[in-house]
Amino acid sequence: MEIPQHIAIIMDGNGRWAKKRGLPRIAGHKVGVDALKEIVKVCGEIGIKYLTVYAFSTENWKRPQDEVSFLMNLFFDTLEREVNELDKNNVRLRFLGRLMDFNPKLQEKIENSVEKLSKNTGLNLNVMVNYGGRAEIVDAVNEIAESREQKTERGDKISEQDIQNHLYTRGIPDPDLLIRTASEMRISNFLLWQIAYAEIYVADVFWPDFRRAELMKAIESFCKRERRYGKTSEQLK
Numbered sequence: 001m002e003i004p005q006h007i008a009i010i011m012d013g014n015g016r017w018a019k020k021r022g023l024p025r026i027a028g029h030k031v032g033v034d035a036l037k038e039i040v041k042v043c044g045e046i047g048i049k050y051l052t053v054y055a056f057s058t059e060n061w062k063r064p065q066d067e068v069s070f071l072m073n074l075f076f077d078t079l080e081r082e083v084n085e086l087d088k089n090n091v092r093l094r095f096l097g098r099l100m101d102f103n104p105k106l107q108e109k110i111e112n113s114v115e116k117l118s119k120n121t122g123l124n125l126n127v128m129v130n131y132g133g134r135a136e137i138v139d140a141v142n143e144i145a146e147s148r149e150q151k152t153e154r155g156d157k158i159s160e161q162d163i164q165n166h167l168y169t170r171g172i173p174d175p176d177l178l179i180r181t182a183s184e185m186r187i188s189n190f191l192l193w194q195i196a197y198a199e200i201y202v203a204d205v206f207w208p209d210f211r212r213a214e215l216m217k218a219i220e221s222f223c224k225r226e227r228r229y230g231k232t233s234e235q236l237k
């Protein structure tokens with residue numbers, strides 16, 4: 001089978017990576033950014049078209065205040081430091097989620113970075129922040145209801161295509177491969193709609209250790225699978 005067009009990743013285990021080394025949790029997030037940089041670079045090199053990563057969930061606000069602040073600063077600083085390098089690598093960036101809950105300076109930084117990279121034609125990097133899969137579906141349905149009240153859309157029964165067209169990920173093909181690190185077998189409210197037919201791969205390393213070789217293992221595993229989309233193996237022959 002061909003390599004996946006779209007890889008989604010639940011980057012898990014930063015805290016445990018740090019704890020194992022006697023470091024504060026935030027040290028894990030810092031090295032987590034290095035891992036993400038490497039994965040972005042490799043995905044670009046091998047011709048992956050879309051990479052979608054779960055960077056902050058709607059539930060993550062419940063973490064200790066200083067960890068939440070650290071993550072917000074980390075998003076800001078990483079954008080500041082990396083945007084030129086991403087541009088050089090022809091990466092197109094999107095930040096998707098309920099961005100309006102972030103502080104205005106971070107929102108502005110996100111907006112400017114996304115705009116700067118919007119004409120790029122290489123890897124599409126989607127960073128999901130203040131994101132929840134259920135929240136996304138609720139937002140989509142509310143948008144449909146609103147546009148019907150204003151009669152900009154037709155009033156037939158709501159279809160799968162209608163919902164698809166109003167997700168944050170509209171226009172982006174569904175992930176072929178969903179990777180989660182740190183051995184956890186959970187979806188944690190990530191891309192609930194979009195992963196309907198994704199192949200799932202669980203890596204046993206913590207996110208800061210998920211590098212080129214680990215990504216290649218996940219892709220190799222994907223390539224060996226038979227995707228049937230509900231059909232029998234015989235029908236696929």
Ligand code: FPP
Pocket residue numbers: 011012013014015016017029032033036054055056060074075078079127207
């Ligand atoms: C999960 O590990 C990790 C996060 C919630 C944060 C992920 C963020 C990054 C890797 C930084 C990304 C940066 C940019 C700019 C997109 P955890 O803290 O849940 O680990 P644990 O389960 O071991 O506690």
